[in-house]
Amino acid sequence: MFRVGLVGAGFMGGFHAAGWAHTPATLAAIFAADYDQMHALCRRTGAQPVDSLDALLDAVDVVDICTPTHLHHGMALKAAAAGKHVICEKPLARTPEQAAEMIAACRAAGVTLLPAHVVRFFPQYALAKQTVDEGAVGRVAVVRLSRVSSGPAWAADSWFTDFEKSGGMMLDLMLHDFDYARWVAGEVESVFAKSAGARNPGERQDYGLAILRHTNGALSNIEGGWAYPPPMFRTALEIAGDGGLIEGPAEGAIPLGVYLRQTGEGGDAITGVPSSPLAEDPYTTQIKHFYDVIANNAAPRVTAEDGLAALRIAFAAMESARTGRPIPIEEVQ
Amino acid sequence: MRLAIMSFAHVHAEGYIHNLRAIPDVQVIGFADDDRERGHHFADLYGLDFFDSYADLIAERPDGVIICSENAHHLPLVQMAAEAGVHVLSEKPLATTLEDAQAILDVCARAGVHLMTAFPMRFSAPILEVYRLITTGQLGHIIGANTTNQGKLPRYHTAYPRAWFEDKTLAGGGAVIDHTVHLSDLLRWFLRSEVVEVFADVNDILYGDAGVSVETGGLVMLTFDNGTFASIDCSWSKPPNYPTWGGLTMELVGQNGLVTVDPFKQVIPVYRREAGGGAWAYWGSDSNQGMIDEFAAAIREDRAPSVTGYDGYKAVEIALAVYRSVETGQPVRLAP
Numbered sequence: 238m239f240r241v242g243l244v245g246a247g248f249m250g251g252f253h254a255a256g257w258a259h260t261p262a263t264l265a266a267i268f269a270a271d272y273d274q275m276h277a278l279c280r281r282t283g284a285q286p287v288d289s290l291d292a293l294l295d296a297v298d299v300v301d302i303c304t305p306t307h308l309h310h311g312m313a314l315k316a317a318a319a320g321k322h323v324i325c326e327k328p329l330a331r332t333p334e335q336a337a338e339m340i341a342a343c344r345a346a347g348v349t350l351l352p353a354h355v356v357r358f359f360p361q362y363a364l365a366k367q368t369v370d371e372g373a374v375g376r377v378a379v380v381r382l383s384r385v386s387s388g389p390a391w392a393a394d395s396w397f398t399d400f401e402k403s404g405g406m407m408l409d410l411m412l413h414d415f416d417y418a419r420w421v422a423g424e425v426e427s428v429f430a431k432s433a434g435a436r437n438p439g440e441r442q443d444y445g446l447a448i449l450r451h452t453n454g455a456l457s458n459i460e461g462g463w464a465y466p467p468p469m470f471r472t473a474l475e476i477a478g479d480g481g482l483i484e485g486p487a488e489g490a491i492p493l494g495v496y497l498r499q500t501g502e503g504g505d506a507i508t509g510v511p512s513s514p515l516a517e518d519p520y521t522t523q524i525k526h527f528y529d530v531i532a533n534n535a536a537p538r539v540t541a542e543d544g545l546a547a548l549r550i551a552f553a554a555m556e557s558a559r560t561g562r563p564i565p566i567e568e569v570q
Numbered sequence: 571m572r573l574a575i576m577s578f579a580h581v582h583a584e585g586y587i588h589n590l591r592a593i594p595d596v597q598v599i600g601f602a603d604d605d606r607e608r609g610h611h612f613a614d615l616y617g618l619d620f621f622d623s624y625a626d627l628i629a630e631r632p633d634g635v636i637i638c639s640e641n642a643h644h645l646p647l648v649q650m651a652a653e654a655g656v657h658v659l660s661e662k663p664l665a666t667t668l669e670d671a672q673a674i675l676d677v678c679a680r681a682g683v684h685l686m687t688a689f690p691m692r693f694s695a696p697i698l699e700v701y702r703l704i705t706t707g708q709l710g711h712i713i714g715a716n717t718t719n720q721g722k723l724p725r726y727h728t729a730y731p732r733a734w735f736e737d738k739t740l741a742g743g744g745a746v747i748d749h750t751v752h753l754s755d756l757l758r759w760f761l762r763s764e765v766v767e768v769f770a771d772v773n774d775i776l777y778g779d780a781g782v783s784v785e786t787g788g789l790v791m792l793t794f795d796n797g798t799f800a801s802i803d804c805s806w807s808k809p810p811n812y813p814t815w816g817g818l819t820m821e822l823v824g825q826n827g828l829v830t831v832d833p834f835k836q837v838i839p840v841y842r843r844e845a846g847g848g849a850w851a852y853w854g855s856d857s858n859q860g861m862i863d864e865f866a867a868a869i870r871e872d873r874a875p876s877v878t879g880y881d882g883y884k885a886v887e888i889a890l891a892v893y894r895s896v897e898t899g900q901p902v903r904l905a906p
Contacts, residue, residue, distance in 0.1 A: 254599050378775035378787045379805045383716065385823075429769050429791060429901075432715045433798035436825055444713050444823050446801045448789045454773045456789045458801055460716045466827045477720075477787070477807030479776050561901060563769065 239532055240265035242297030242321075244290065244312055246274040247302035247473075249326050253301050253353075254282050256524025258373065269292040294319040295362070299531060301324060301328045305396040310335035316345040322531050326353045327543030329414050331404055331568060333552055334420070336545040349535055350447065351527050352544030356413045358523040365474055365483050369421050375480020377422045380457040382414035382474055387467035388443070389443050394485065397463075398441060406443045407558075408551045411461030415554070416547035418449055418457040420438060421476060424546075429563040437462030447554045453498075459554075471479035571871060574632040575601035576624055577639035577691075580661045581728045582688065582858070586636055587616050589862035594881045597865055602627040603817030604639075606806045611730065628654045636688075636862075637661060640740040641747065645670045652681040659686045659875075660867045662751050663889060664882030666742025671886045675879050684868050687882030688877035689755045691818060693860025696833040697756065700820070704760045712761060715800035716823075719749040721816025722808045723777055723786065736782050744784025746772060746892050749804035751885040752818060755791060755877075758884060760822070763796040764906040765884075768891035776806060777855050790892050793906040813839065814850040 239262040243250055264284045269275035279286045287293045291313060294300065300316040302309055304327040310330045310381035316323045323343060330336035343350035356362050366384040369377060388398070396402040403409045408429070419425055430447035430477045434440035445461035451457065465471070474485040493511040529535035553564040573596055575583055590598045600619030603609035607661075613755035621627040627635075628650055634657035637647045644660050651658050658678060664687050665671040678685040691697050703709055719725060724735035736739040739749055760766060771786035790802040808816045817834040836854030861877075868875035891902040 358651065377773050378773060379789065381718070381803060387827075429771075429873050431714065431791060431793065431797070434715050434795065435823060437786070438711070438713060446714055446716060446791065446799060448769070448791055448801065450771050450773060456771055456773060456777055456787060458789050458803055460801075460821075462823065464713065464828075465822050469828065477776065477805060479778065482807060482809050482812065509819075561767075563899060565903075 239263065239299065239528070240297040241299045241301055242266045242268065242283065242293040244268050244293065244299045244334060245302065246271060246278040247303065250278060250303040252518070252520040253303050253524060254278055255518070256521040258282065260525055260528040261403045261519050262299070264327045266296045284318040290315055294321060297321065299324065305451050306409065307312075307331045307401065310339060314342050314351065317342040317348055317350075320346055320348060322349045324351045324353060324527050325544075327355075327544065328404065328408050328548055328551070329541060330548065333545060333548045335560075336541070336548050340541045340545060349531055350448070350541040352532060352541055353374050353523060354413065354416045354539045354544065354547070355523050356417050357518055357539050358518070358519040361485050362417060362474065365476060365485060366421050368483060369403075369476060369478070374476055374478030374483055375479055375552055377455045377476060377478045378420050380422050380475070381457065382418055382449060382457065384410055384414055384466050384472045385444075385460060385461040385462040386410075386470040387522065388463045404551070405441070405555070406461060406463050407445055407554050408548070410463065410546050411447065411459055411554065413447060414459045414461065415449070417544060418459060419451075419543070419546060419550065422451045422453070422455040422457055422556045423441060424452045425550050425564050425566050426450045428553040430451045430557040432555075432558040435462060442558065445554065445558065447557075450548065460473045526570070571595050571598050571634070571866060572581055572597050572630075572632045573866070574627055574630070574635050576604050576627065576651070577643070577667050579603070579605070579643075579732065580638035581732060582661060583636070583638035584612070584616075585693065585858050585860060586638070587618070587753040589856070589859045591868050592859060593863060595870070598871045599630055599632055601638060606788070608681045608730070608787040610659060610765060613803070615646070618732045624650055628656060629884065633863060634659065634744060636809055638863070639744050639875060640696050642666045642740050645673055648685070649677050652677045652683045652745055655681060655683060656789045657684045657869050658686060660882065661688045663742060663747055663886050664879065665886055666747065668887060668890060670846070671883045674848050675883055682701035683738040684873075684875055685877060685879035686865050687877055687885070688861060689877050689881065691756055691833070691862040692759060692877055694833045694857035694865065695855045696831050696836075697857075700822070700831050701760055701830055703829055704822070704824070705762070708826065709822065709829060711837055712822050712824045714823050715757065715820060716800060717753045717820045718802055718803040719753050719804050719816070719818045720803060721749065722810055723806045724780065726749070727815045727902065736784055736902050738784050741784070742891070743893060745786050745804045745806045746788050746790070748806075748833070750788075750802050750889050750892060753800075753802045753820070755881055755885045756800075756820070757794070757800050761798055763794040763798065763886050765792050765904055766906050767793040767901050767903055768793050768888060768895050769901040770892040770895045772896050777877050788892070789844045792888065801848075804876070813848050837864045893897070
């Protein structure tokens with residue numbers, strides 16, 4: 238029996254719920270603070286709405302935490318204490334200390350803890366990693382990763398933009414590429430970073446650049462931001478090694494472009510977003526993998542320790558941006 | 571107007587010949603080179619008069635010279651030209667030390683000759699459009715910039731061997747001195763602000779096994795007096811079979827939006843039947859032509875060129891600060 242309980246029914250909860258439907262597991266229960274969202278997602282999935290985390294823990298074997306970042310720690314500790322396996326959206330926790338506690342608690346309870354770093358499941362990123370591992374680019378020298386969108390307007394209560402809750406842009410968004418850089422180029426030794434508010438430099442730090450030095454001498458340039466005019470969103474990946482180069486996305490590639498004429502009060506306007514449709518959503522690929530890890534002891538593609546390491550890089554980047562100094566990772570506890 | 575070239579050490583000299591010949595009132599009187607073999611090679615290739623020495627060339631009293639020697643040799647050639655009253659366009663970087671760069675400014679000022687630094691990107695049509703967008707305020711304050719000036723290892727980027735690009739004594743360094751100056755110059759120009767802090771890290775993983783002793787990979791973070799920060803990737807990270815020599819890209823995030831520019835992507839990909847035969851054929855405007863036109867115009871009109879020796883000096887100062895930051899592992903402060 239593999240019963241999953243989903244905590245949080247927002248943007249990410251919806252993706253995870255859709256993923257569980259493609260596994261042999263049963264999405265048994267959902268607990269969410271937003272009553273309407275919880276009931277809507279339950280109607281869609283057939284899961285039981287419950288009115289507390291305790292009620293959810295009683296009904297399931299695995300807890301899938303898709304709540305705002307600051308809540309991960311407390312919920313994961315409760316789940317571990319109840320002997321439930323834990324899947325947790327990234328960032329694994331609001332602080333490295335919390336993440337370390339979660340890891341220790343899950344280990345003590347003998348349950349699995351898996352952070353959802355979905356970028357590792359996006360096929361272009363997974364293929365680039367595999368290509369590096371196969372030796373196609375030789376020894377990795379310089380990595381370039383970018384991920385910039387407009388502000389996270391999808392969060393109804395804007396917890397993303399509440400630093401206390403989300404940890405800000407570097408922790409929420411750049412974390413993806415901190416994790417990926419470490420995955421392809423190895424452990425990070427030190428970080429130098431700059432950040433500023435995209436609308437007003439002194440305000441919310443929502444544009445950033447970071448230079449990572451990896452222990453093996455490789456360097457990574459990471460760009461992140463909630464700084465573009467909507468609906469603009471761009472990611473980029475480049476891995477240069479002594480044996481070759483990976484560039485992504487392929488230059489000029491727009492697998493699908495949809496540009497619709499909108500007639501309205503503002504006159505004609507064309508809105509369009511290029512996309513790259515896949516037979517399987519990367520979130521679903523990720524959830525299927527989590528199922529495999531917990532049900533069949535598959536080796537996890539991303540571990541809780543990876544989640545903690547990414548958090549430490551993000552904290553070093555924020556500390557560097559704040560102090561103007563390069564921050565050795567070992568300074569981040 | 572009579573113009574000449576001093577040294578064909580730099581690969582750009584080959585393009586400048588065509589640019590000079592395209593200007594109706596310019597007569598190319600020839601060139602000199604301390605490497606006689608190289609001199610004869612290019613004299614034959616381009617049908618140019620080859621002078622026995624730099625002194626012989628200067629004795630012909632050209633109106634201006636383009637100096638394309640190894641970076642470390644700019645100063646003596648500038649001196650020779652300036653003291654003879656000849657206007658100078660110097661390849662970038664202007665020098666490999668700040669003392670040399672200052673001496674170049676001083677000798678030209680004393681002699682009353684115009685000194686221009688070869689920053690052709692300032693004449694690139696897509697770059698000029700970015701300049702217009704920024705300086706007319708359409709992007710608002712520029713928060714940050716993510717930029718690259720990457721290339722192949724220089725030996726793969728020229729048909730004629732030019733090993734000095736990988737020699738610290740002659741070039742002043744490797745990828746950093748070669749590839750930070752264009753972007754630091756463009757950013758200074760766009761932002762109308764000076765660099766106040768430089769942080770950088772480099773490595774030698776690329777071609778470390780091929781006997782290259784200078785840095786081949788590097789990431790630089792510049793902070794400007796107005797608060798803008800910008801990263802520069804100056805790596806020689808394009809493999810030998812990359813479809814073009816390299817490129818320069820900029821993404822500038824402003825309060826009002828984003829501009830991205832990739833001026834060397836004005837290309838058509840051409841795929842040949844031979845193995846490894848994919849290449850990008852460039853159809854964009856020739857920014858070198860705009861730069862050489864400006865040098866000729868400055869001489870013709872007896873005025874300072876739009877890109878000055880001081881611009882070259884500032885780019886050298888920033889590149890040298892990069893090396894200091896690499897040595898110390900800490901950010902280096904510069905006076906604005």
